[in-house]
Amino acid sequence: MEDKTCHGVEVAIDAMAGKWKPIILFHLMENKVMRFNELKRSIPNITQKMLTSQLRELEYHHIVHRKVYPQVPPKVEYSLTDYGQSIIPILKSMQKWGTSHFEHLNKNDKEQARE
Amino acid sequence: MEDKTCHGVEVAIDAMAGKWKPIILFHLMENKVMRFNELKRSIPNITQKMLTSQLRELEYHHIVHRKVYPQVPPKVEYSLTDYGQSIIPILKSMQKWGTSHFEHLNKNDKEQARE
């Protein structure tokens, strides 16, 4: 009872680990619905391959929905599923902490420089 | 204004990404103070090298405090710093979401099997 298991944390890591997934999810959270290239343009350094593969994995986890319009040139829209919205608290806490951590690191660097 | 930047998320990923860091942090959150080998025993598959290196990185980010007792055999205690406590909301939201996501995946697997 004393040491709660970290199993949940491991599952979460498994579903959203990687350099890109939280970023992709953040954009979908902010913009609701985005086309493939729109996502690509909002994430400057991502390659097509990475964007595709990360979206596929998120789809597999039912976090992201993929809607294909049968037209040419292709149109594919991505969005968080209803279920996927449940991941928003993680994204928000990461965003909040990360922003303040950035300031923390900066402050510390400046203090070091002064010595 | 419309598209909030994901910079915070990137910083957070940078500080706590990896297979082990969130797990280590979770244990420190639960147990407050842990010796090196105590941590190692609570994380079954981690190697000494990974535990050491991940702790060092967390120390670098001022999230984890390392207290060395000058004695032999060595005694080193790890704990979250006051500052490091600020990361707890991320850990808790990951733990919560991960736990329910695990059930979600299970439920879905069973439904697939029934078809």
Add this chain to the structure above:
DNA sequence: TGCTATAGTATCCAAAATGATACTATTGTA
């Protein structure tokens, strides 16, 4: 004397994640 325990390092290797680049099909437009 030889063994255990602790908290590490050092070195080498394997595997996983990511990146670069070229390629696809089809429609509309200049």
Add this chain to the structure above:
DNA sequence: TACAATAGTATCATTTTGGATACTATAGCA
């Protein structure tokens, strides 16, 4: 006719992570 735009794949190369293993020092104990 040639080119742009879309949402991809396929292939290969590189980088990053992580793992296995052997090694260290020293006190206390049998």
